Amino acid sequence: MSANSTPIHGNYHGYYAKRPAVKDPRLSLLPPELFRGASVLDVGCNEGWVTCEIAQSWGARRVLGVDIDDTLTRLAWKRKRTVWSTQEPTAAVDEKLRPGYFPASFEHSFGPLPIPSARPADKHLFPHNVSFRTADWTNTAIAQDAAGYDVVIAFSLTKWIHLNGGDDALLRFFRRVYDVLTPGGSLVLEPQAWETYAKAKRMDNRLRETAKCLKLRPNDFESLLQEIGFGAAQHLGTTGEGGRWIL
Numbered sequence: 283m284s285a286n287s288t289p290i291h292g293n294y295h296g297y298y299a300k301r302p303a304v305k306d307p308r309l310s311l312l313p314p315e316l317f318r319g320a321s322v323l324d325v326g327c328n329e330g331w332v333t334c335e336i337a338q339s340w341g342a343r344r345v346l347g348v349d350i351d352d353t354l355t356r357l358a359w360k361r362k363r364t365v366w367s368t369q370e371p372t373a374a375v376d377e378k379l380r381p382g383y384f385p386a387s388f389e390h391s392f393g394p395l396p397i398p399s400a401r402p403a404d405k406h407l408f409p410h411n412v413s414f415r416t417a418d419w420t421n422t423a424i425a426q427d428a429a430g431y432d433v434v435i436a437f438s439l440t441k442w443i444h445l446n447g448g449d450d451a452l453l454r455f456f457r458r459v460y461d462v463l464t465p466g467g468s469l470v471l472e473p474q475a476w477e478t479y480a481k482a483k484r485m486d487n488r489l490r491e492t493a494k495c496l497k498l499r500p501n502d503f504e505s506l507l508q509e510i511g512f513g514a515a516q517h518l519g520t521t522g523e524g525g526r527w528i529l
């Protein structure tokens with residue numbers, strides 16, 4: 283997908299440049315133990331900022347970021363090198379490591395630090411515990427799905443799946459999440475509000491046409507998820523627009 287094409291999947295380039303934060307405020311709403319030792323899938327990872335934070339600072343064992351836009355996936359790999367290059371150097375990366383220890387100007391002036399090969403003891407620590415791949419995850423199974431995930435993240439994603447593929451695609455997405463979660467696993471969902479669909483669909487005729495046929499609304503997602511088999515939702519609060527749920 284070209285960097286200049288209309289971002290009909292919400293595949294905005296420079297998305298995080300507008301939200302420069304070392305810590306994503308949405309992650310701070312979640313119980314810290316959620317990610318500890320977990321295998322995590324971040325669907326719609328964009329340039330990988332959230333994905334890298336989960337891998338670096340929240341104790342996840344393995345984190346995979348997937349995005350439909352190949353240019354963004356490549357920028358996510360670059361983000362991993364940047365995060366590695368600016369973190370505090372320690373012999374063993376542990377609880378005390380400090381992200382953003384070196385200024386960004388170091389990388390600009392001297393280039394990113396090389397990522398060393400993983401020693402067996404480090405393979406579940408950042409930067410070795412995070413990877414990225416390009417896929418339309420609503421419609422394509424990927425090899426990593428077979429092992430399952432303890433946590434699936436879907437931040438600011440459902441509107442784009444809904445407007446591109448209609449109610450069917452959204453249902454397919456939720457069912458796929460249910461299928462790949464390990465028993466007791468969690469979907470962390472940040473659905474966009476229905477009011478935000480109007481602006482999004484204006485960017486493309488096909489989205490406008492699909493929108494005319496939508497029967498599901500974000501307010502229906504909670505009951506829909508329970509019909510699929512998810513447990514009761516916990517509403518964890520809001521930061522900026524939208525609501526955060528964990529299921």
Ligand SMILES: C[S@@+](CC[C@H](N)C(=O)[O-])C[C@H]1O[C@@H](n2cnc3c(N)ncnc32)[C@H](O)[C@@H]1O
Nearest residue numbers: 291292293326328349350418419420437438442
């Ligand atoms: C608005 S951005 C949100 C980025 C990130 N999740 C966040 O909230 O910080 C939505 C992302 O989802 C991706 N996306 C949309 N549909 C997708 C699909 N079917 N499979 C994988 N990624 C998708 C887009 O390319 C875009 O990067």
